[in-house]
Amino acid sequence: MFDGAPRELQQLSDTRWACRHIACRNVMDRLPAIVQVLEELVSENHPQRAVEARGILAQIDLNFAGSLVLFRKSKTVDYTKAVELTEALKETLVQYRSQASFEEMWREILDLCQCSNIDTTQRKPKRPRQTTKVLQDTIVHSTLGQHVVPDSKHTFCVSVYYPVRDNMIGEIGRRFSNTNCKIMQGVQALNPSSPSFLREEAVLLFAEAYDSNIEDLKHELHQTRRILDRKKVEKESPTTLMEFTQFLDPYQDVFYEMFRLCKIVVVLPVSSASRERSFSSLRLIKTYLRSTVTEKRLSSLAVLSIESKCTKALDLDKFVKHFSRAQYHSSR
Numbered sequence: 001m002f003d004g005a006p007r008e009l010q011q012l013s014d015t016r017w018a019c020r021h022i023a024c025r026n027v028m029d030r031l032p033a034i035v036q037v038l039e040e041l042v043s044e045n046h047p048q049r050a051v052e053a054r055g056i057l058a059q060i061d062l063n064f065a066g067s068l069v070l071f072r073k074s075k076t077v078d079y080t081k082a083v084e085l086t087e088a089l090k091e092t093l094v095q096y097r098s099q100a101s102f103e104e105m106w107r108e109i110l111d112l113c114q115c116s117n118i119d120t121t122q123r124k125p126k127r128p129r130q131t132t133k134v135l136q137d138t139i140v141h142s143t144l145g146q147h148v149v150p151d152s153k154h155t156f157c158v159s160v161y162y163p164v165r166d167n168m169i170g171e172i173g174r175r176f177s178n179t180n181c182k183i184m185q186g187v188q189a190l191n192p193s194s195p196s197f198l199r200e201e202a203v204l205l206f207a208e209a210y211d212s213n214i215e216d217l218k219h220e221l222h223q224t225r226r227i228l229d230r231k232k233v234e235k236e237s238p239t240t241l242m243e244f245t246q247f248l249d250p251y252q253d254v255f256y257e258m259f260r261l262c263k264i265v266v267v268l269p270v271s272s273a274s275r276e277r278s279f280s281s282l283r284l285i286k287t288y289l290r291s292t293v294t295e296k297r298l299s300s301l302a303v304l305s306i307e308s309k310c311t312k313a314l315d316l317d318k319f320v321k322h323f324s325r326a327q328y329h330s331s332r
Contacts, residue, residue: 097165
């Protein structure tokens, strides 16, 4: 039914938003094909498959709505640019929280349902849901036993569309607060390849977040610029953050605050990729046969698995000779 490579339906991931994006994209782009496959399963003589297919088809209606914010990783985007993109994203989400955006999304849903031969008529419930007298005039935060299916366009807009948008705006504001944005700008200001390298305003805002001595830092910034200007003439100036930290290492007693900030920047995690790789490797390493392995051995196996490129480059003969030599000396 579609040109190009075939796509497979994937399960939703609780930790990786990229996997959620792929799963939702495949369903949205291939919904007519999914509906046709389910209808063919319903027409088969296999009772169990037919029942399961009918249940899935019953859930594909106007009540389906999904939203996703996907940050794409790029090596060319610095921290300053990331702050600008975050602010632009906040403004975009605020603009989407409008009646005009909802009307546009509603039209897209109707067109998608029409292409997939999905009935868009609203079904009235068999009997109205009654709230217990104990819970009347109260606010219930849990959805257990209180699930309300939107039965009209206005109800869907108020109970689903706006709450989802508000939640996204709130989460973006919480994760990218003013303090976090100041830290990101300060990190970029300590990178020699950045246009804002050693910009006093950005460095001082970053220093305030980590309780640095501002007066001493101002003098250190001035002296650091003078030393770097001399190194530029000799063509020995640092070009990366790590080189800049190593450059300040011999003068760490003189540039105490500056060297301290550089050490903080070096160890700051820039993403959750290493953590996700650790969990992914752990699932492959800790099998049922290794369920009783000790914590020390499991940690060593995880490091070997994560750093597989370095592990494959090792010379195992040297390890065997070292181990045998150690065993020989211990036996004597």
